[in-house]
Amino acid sequence: MADQPLKRIAQTGSLLGAAGVAQAMAAEEALRHEGAAEDLVVAEVAEPSEIGFWKLAVIRFLHHRTATVSLGILLFIIVTAMILPTFQGDLFRLQDYTHPYGSPFEFHSRTVSLAGASFSIPWTDHLLGTDALGRDEMARLVRGARVSLTVGLLAMLGYIIIGGILGALAGYYGGWIDNALMRLTDVIIAMPFILVVVAVTAAFGGVSLTVLVLVIAGLGWFEIGRLMRAQFLVLRESEFVQAARALGASDARIIFRHIVPNSLAPIIVSATLGVSGIILLEAALGFLGYSVPPPEPSWGNLLSQYEEEIQLGKLWPLAFPAIALVTTALCINLIGDGIRDALDPRQR
């Protein structure tokens, strides 16, 4: 019932033939504003849908302005974090002994000669200044982005794998698997998360990127797991699954062909929003000194020197990682919101 409007929209889209995205969207708008009954009659006689659910979701997402802008900013951050450090090499840990505590945006003129002529251009060795040890803040910031983004994406992959499989098993088979799983999540939820992460990372013998991803994934999957379980509990009893079962479909076929495709939408939304949660968690751990060890920077690490910086009355070394962190988290949250709207046919 819920995806009925979407089907209608899709059919209207097909009526317009291959005329494309914009017209489909316009048709959708028209439908929504007027509920236009006569259009529907025409639409229902038309050819079967050409624009599927997922394609339509992409179209709807691309028309969500805040979400697309956020996606653009996030892609820029990701590409910068991938490309820039490879050029900068070891710059993030090289110390410029002559320039500790360098201020950002301090330009001086520098003469460059190009094709025989020489020009004087404003130049700076350290665009965002240097830290107490004379290390380039810009290089550290960009390299820190790598850690944050890698942990965010890989740990979320872990959530989906662990939570998806366990949640699906619990929801589909129920019984003791379900009980054991729910009690296990109770145990994990009742534990103070940061303390557990601190203890477990220490038990692994020190923090590295791998350990961080494993620990966060191992302790944080239950939200996706519960969501998956709830989806399976509902869909297991639905009529189309009963029909499939009556036709003699195997468990594997029912799960992968019938239930999983129908349960993906809320999982995708939750996973997207979860990535920003993981990035903020990694930053919090770095802030407490339990993320990747120095000299490797992460946004949380960069912020953990706050006491010294504040007492020196310097805010800018804290401002850049804070801005980067908040921008990334905000972009991901807005993208998640856009995806939610795009996948939810009831929402406007």
Add this chain to the structure above:
Amino acid sequence: MTFYVIRRVLIGVMLLFLMSFAFFGLTRLTPGPPFSTGENPRAHQELIDKRMNALGLNKPWYAQYPAYLNALVHGNLGDSYVYNQPVTKLLTQRVPNSVILLGTALIVSLLIAIPLGIFAATRQYSKLDMTTSVISYVGISVPSFVLGIFLLFAGGIWLRHLTGGDFYFPLFGMHKGSTSGLDDLVWHMVLPVTSLAVLSVAGFSRFMRASMLEVLHQDYVRTAKAKGLAQRTVNYKHALRNAILPIITLVALQTPQFVSGAIITEGIFSWPGMGLLAFQAAVDRDYPVILGVVMLVAVLTVTFNLLADIAYAVVDPRIRY
């Protein structure tokens, strides 16, 4: 019902045993024994060994567990290695601090978030609604430590410079002038409460808005409108009562977190609460304190979950166990 409650209590007790075992193992397996950090670097190894022996820490961890469990069942959480005080005494000192801080933050944020959520829902897609949702998105994306750091700077350093040293919020445990008692407490609480409340306002107002919107679209609300009741009466008498229930549940289930404290906020503002105690204990390998905090929070969480489930069954006659 009685059978269900008995079963849940038994499962709860079993869970607590399981957690005590898991966490006991986890603390003991963490490398770096007690007395290896922080303490006097010139402490003689023999002294440390003697202390470890006296505490039974040289035995394998699973052999230490029965003694711990025995003491735990008798309500004895042991003595802190660092403070040389009973853990129960430390907890009774620290719990009120965290409850005051987090309780105030919760009350403040609910007082702001609930009206905000209601206004946003009753005026859906208005300017106010849009502004609220933008603010709440930013609020969700700003981690508490980033906000905390900037509040520290703004309230403690910047404000002080700006007013020529007359008006500022006390930082890093210092006292402001001759203030003491309640006055001092309030001064110290302003910045941490703000930093905690911004996050919860963002979350709670979104939740309240969603809950209110859902109720406003229900049939009984339309019926009330059709009867000719004023919009205000419908919104506040009919809709609000049902819309506010989920948020009460949410708050009730978060209550145990009061006791576990807020590690980062307490750390930034040097607030002597449970979060700071637990984190410092984890760094110092002060096993009894870590376990004490974890077990206290675990007991409260299990109890509150059980109470919530029973309360549902009592309130909603459709639920049967």
